[in-house]
Amino acid sequence: MVIYGVALLALCYLSGVFLGEALGRLLGVDANVGGVGIAMLLLIVLSNLTSVQLKLGDISATGISFWSAMYIPIVIAMAAKQNVLAAVSSGPMAILAGVAAVVASFLLIPLLSKLGGDRS
Amino acid sequence: MIELMLEIAQKNALITAFVFAGALLACSNWLSARFTRGHIHGSAIAIALGLGLAYLGGRITGGSAGLADIGVFAGVGVLGGAMFRDFAIVATAYGAEPEALKQAGWVGALSVVIGVVLSFVMGALVAVAFGYSDPVAITTIGAGAATYIVGPVTGTALGASSEVIALSVAAGLTKSILVMIGTPLVAKRIGLNNPHSALIYGGLMGTTSGVAAGLAATDPRLVPYGAMTATFYTGVGCLLGPSILYFAVRAILPG
Incomplete structure (x- = not known):
């Protein structure tokens, strides 16, 4: 199911942003410390884990690779709103x-x- | 008729933004093939065009969100906002090699700290050269040269004037735009062609938007590595700016 991939990605994103925000508070700075980086690490670890345990199916994986492929159009939109x-x-x-x-x-x-x- | 079309486009802003991004990329790929024989990446042209349109948007509306301030293109602001950008960046990590990340470990971390300090020093030096002598202003402008988030966070923490904070944002914006445009042009010369140097590049540059666009236009396979280190940069900058870096400026300045 495509949504499994998207949901896994979204969960990693939210957890990462949460941890980054918490780390920022802990350090006493008003900024997200590496939230996205933490989310990326989570996704790498989880997707490598699931290949053994849950086995993220091919179609589920397209839920992630779609957003990965949307990256360039998103970046172009980002440039246009600077x-x-x-x-x-x-x-x-x-x-x-x-x-x-x-x-x-x-x-x-x-x-x-x-x-x-x-x-x- | 046209009014109705505009109304529908505006009501479905995000969907309109998909069309916008697709059309801009199609034009850019055509320009790239037709006039540069593919030497300049289509996405690099699209990013440059996007920045040009953002300038026009600012000229027309006087707003601060570039093209997204024009009603029909409001969705560009959503699609290009931090939420979708970061979501897509995380997605690029899928399929990245964990090995390359492990190996870069300490150099990656080091590059973030060096990157923040280096940009800060350059920005602070320029501020001094332009006659600033107040440590708070110098620190804020230096922090802005790190990223346009570090600048205001530092400036606010130190109680800088809003004029100085605006300058720090402008310095950060200049940096991020320059990284977007400059990266594909200098990539070969600085050896930016493997995951390892991409990690260091992300850490040194630090501007997530600049790194994201710069790598996309250079080699999309390098995106996850650069983005990974870059996302730590702003946090480290906000940490060092109002503390160690400010104390250092105060200690160095006479009087």
Whole structure:
């Protein structure tokens, strides 16, 4: 049943967001700490578990892969609802701060990749 | 007739948004094949077009939700909102290799902390260069350069003025838009082509929307890895911003 896959996904999402929110409260910050990341880990663990125990059927799996495939259209909608005007018209200081952060971060990726590399 | 069509489109906003996203992707894929011979990914073009439309939406309505402020396109705001975005991101984890995640463990965590501090320092330096000397303002703008959520959270915690908070949001927005557009362009040069570097990329960049769109336009298979670390970034930023980073700014500044 397709809904089993969707329900499993939804359950992972809600649990993850809950745990992230709880972690935030625990740390005393007004933000969700890794909720989505926790949900992703949950889904990976559960879907690997179920292959042994509950056996998530092929059709159930399409309930998850559908949303995974909807990801790009959703991201495009997300781009279309950004406050681009505010970013563009806020003056050079804010734009420069954003640009500097991005450039520095991009430059650091190859460095960090090497640091953790050598694993294969 | 047209009025009736618009009315129906507006009443069924989310469904209209499906049509919108599909049509925009179809146009973009056509543009990609016709003018770039597939060199620039269709989804990269669609994201750029989406940002352009968001700018137009802002110009037309003066609102803050881009195209979604125009009645007919209200559903774009729902489809592109945090709920559907995060739901779909979680779904991408299905089929991700647990092995790749395990191996990245500590570097992934390290990249988040380094990413927050690095973006913060760059933002703070720019603020200082532009003549800011109040530690609260400098911290808030630096935090905004991390993400547009960390900025306001930090600014509110420290009691920054709303003008400074608005600037921090703008810095974060610039960052996320630049990551969306820039990632596919620099991906090859920075070695962003495997799960391992995607994890580090997500941790360093941190803006969930930027990372989500940037990886989608580069290689959708890398999405779960980048998104995984990126979702910890904002939390870590909110944790460090009003505390350690603020104290550091206050300690370094003269007077």
